[in-house]
Amino acid sequence: MLKKLFQSLRSPLRRAKHPRSTPEVLTNSQHPLRRGQISRYAVSVVERLQNAGYQAYLVGGCVRDLLLDIEPKDFDVATSATPEQVRAEFRNARVIGRRFKLVHVHFGREIIEVATFRANHPQSEDDEDSNLSSRNESGRILRDNVYGSLEDDAQRRDFTINALYYDVTGEHILDYARGVHDIRNRLIRLIGDPEQRYQEDPVRMLRAVRFAAKLDFDIEKHSAAPIPRLAAMLREIPSARLFDEVLKLFLAGYAEHTFELLLEYDLFAPLFPASAAALKRNPDYAHSLISQALANTDLRIQQGKPVTPAFLFAALLWPALPARVAQLQDRGMPPIPAMQEAAHELISEQCQRIAVPKRFTIPIREIWDMQERLPRRSGKRADLLLENPRFRAGYDFLLLRESAGEKTGGLGDWWTDYQDCSDSERRSMIRDLNSNQEESSGAPRKRRRGGNRRRGPRSDGAPNSVGE
Template sequence: MLKKLFKSFHSPLRRAPRPRSTPEVLSSSQHPLKRNEISRHAISVVERLQKAGYQAYLVGGCVRDLLLDIDPKDFDVATSATPEQVRAEFRNARVIGRRFKLVHVHFGREIIEVATFRANHPQGDEEENSNLASRHESGRILRDNVYGTLEDDAQRRDFTINALYYDPTQEHILDYARGMHDVRNHLVRLIGDPEQRYLEDPVRMLRAVRFAAKLDFEIEKHSAAPIRRLAPMLRDIPSARLFDEVLKLFLSGYAEYTFDLLLEHDLFAQLFPASGAALKQNPQYTEKLIRQALINTDDRIHDGKSVTPAFLFAALLWPALPARVLQLQNKGMPPIPAMQEAAHELIAEQCQRIAVPKRFTIPIREIWDMQERLPRRSGKRADLLLENPRFRAGYDFLLLRELAGEDTGGLGEWWTDYQDANDSERRQMIRDLASKGESTGNAPRKRRRSNNNRRKRSDDSGGE
């Protein structure tokens, strides 16, 4: 398929694609896209808008993925119609967004996202008088509802591989930024000046990494060059938006390669400052634990199994936690309260950078708390732990720590055997721990005096 796609196109590498007022047009014989590979609902949206007199195309990731023989996750439409005009054409449409107005056209569970052609932002006095667009003093775009032509829209898109427009009616592709060249050469390249585009929206640095990891592409050298220097600008991005971006980075099936790219471009420490510091202080253990967690996450996704962000964040942040716990213990705080206090502080700090919702921070703390409880196995404690709803996650996390090289004294193997044992075998395992003098996590109890002894002391001392 790709041979057919690219045999007619060959051009030398270039620094940045120049703006084009007219696109390169690829007819149906010059590309492999077929209507029957595309959502019928997406095609119907395009055709309906065209019949109403508007320009409309499939655009972005769906076109790119189809060219690479990847099943698109969703289908996006770009049109000359404004959001209000799109909504007027479809009963099942809803306008969403404030920073970037879009229309969602609902077909049962499938949603076709429709965006109006955008233009580059006005500059200087023109921008100050515009209530449709605004920028941060750093150059970051805060609001983006400046509409324009198809040509404008192509030039303000972030990457060349996302600036390909497909018309299912004519079955041709419009290429304004020579994105076909970069698809063929497996390159992620920004349209325009990379530094300026990153200043407009620093999240583009994360998007470059995400596309490179997902597609197994290289970030083109001029597009990669400013990233290390501009990485601190991610601190200006709203923490809620960064949470969404991090989920896309790590929960799409290519988390390990994403981690490598984030490290290569000095982006990881901007997202996880405490873990970035732990990577410098204890690089071997920290990287091994995080990498193994990401490998496990990728494996589960590829096997069609569920993945919880709580476990992933617990692993990403864990390497920064033990030192904090130890500091509190050295001040006289018992192990479990020390764990709880350190966990609270670490998560609070992290949420300043990435707004992890409470529905995930609570289980993160419970998974960590379980690491202090799992060694405490005497009496009925082991059975009570097995009944804890967070036991499985805590146990899996214990095994992850051991895979990273942490010595737990065989605790993971013990819990593995305990889960498989019957009642009598479990009682024997508890007795064996006590007989061998192995720690079960219990501090020695002070012997209680009997009431008789207390009464006798009271009588001897003259009490009533």
């Protein structure tokens, strides 16, 4: 699909600084995009705004993805109409956001997002109304509702590959920042001065990594250079926003590659400080477990299977847990309470950085708790565990730990066999397990008559389930 497009650009490209006030215009004979590839609702929104006298274009990721022969997940529109003017044109529209006002036009389950052309931000609060644009001391933009022209909008977009505008009426593309050139060369390049753009919004560093992983592009060297030095600025970002960004990073089908890029650019530690410390202490195990979990997540997404953030965060945080448990045990705390307390502390600290909702933190703890319970199989415990709603997640997590190199004495294989056995075979497995425990202890089994069974120390020979 891109051959036709790139042939039209083989003439030497000017070395003019981007973005340009006058765009390069690609006619419908110079690119492969056609109206038939675009959501009819998006086309309808653009045409209705144009008929009302406003400028309106499809913009950003949908144009980029169509040029790369990727099916867009949504279609965004940029227009000269203000949010209030857009809402007046559509009864099915809602204005959303405060930091960045947008309009969502609803067509059943499909939403067309419409944004007003934005302008660059004043460097001083004296230059503009501070109610429209505001920066903090480090230069981060706190509000982003300074409206401008189409040319202004192109200049303040983050990456060149996202500064492409498609006119559905004339079927031509406006390229203000040599974005098509960077698509051809598979580059993620910031528009403007990279350091300043990252300071305006540090999340752009995560977006650079996300696009690089998704598209299998390289981050252009000048855009990449400031990232490790500015990575700590992510600590200034509200924790709720970071949760949304982390889901975009890890639940889009390319999480394993994203993880490697986060490590390469020192962006993982500001997001997961305890896990980053664990990677330094035990790099082989921690890296293997996280990478395998992310690879499994990518595979499930490719297969159209559901994924849950709870399992993802359980894996991302697990490498930091064993050391904390050991510290509490060294202070005299029993194993199970030590694990519960360590889990509580670790999750609480992580939520200060990334606001993981309670609907996920509870399952995280249950998955971890299952790691302590799975080795305890005697009597009726095994059957009770099979009935536990968290058994499957706990079992999958056990296999993940084993794949990363943890020694569990064959616990994963035992549970795999137990699930596939008949009732009589299961009883036999439990008897064999009890016999092995008696042989390893060197003492005959004693029967207790009546009364409550006294809880004693674990004797099943299994290692501490939080790792070695």
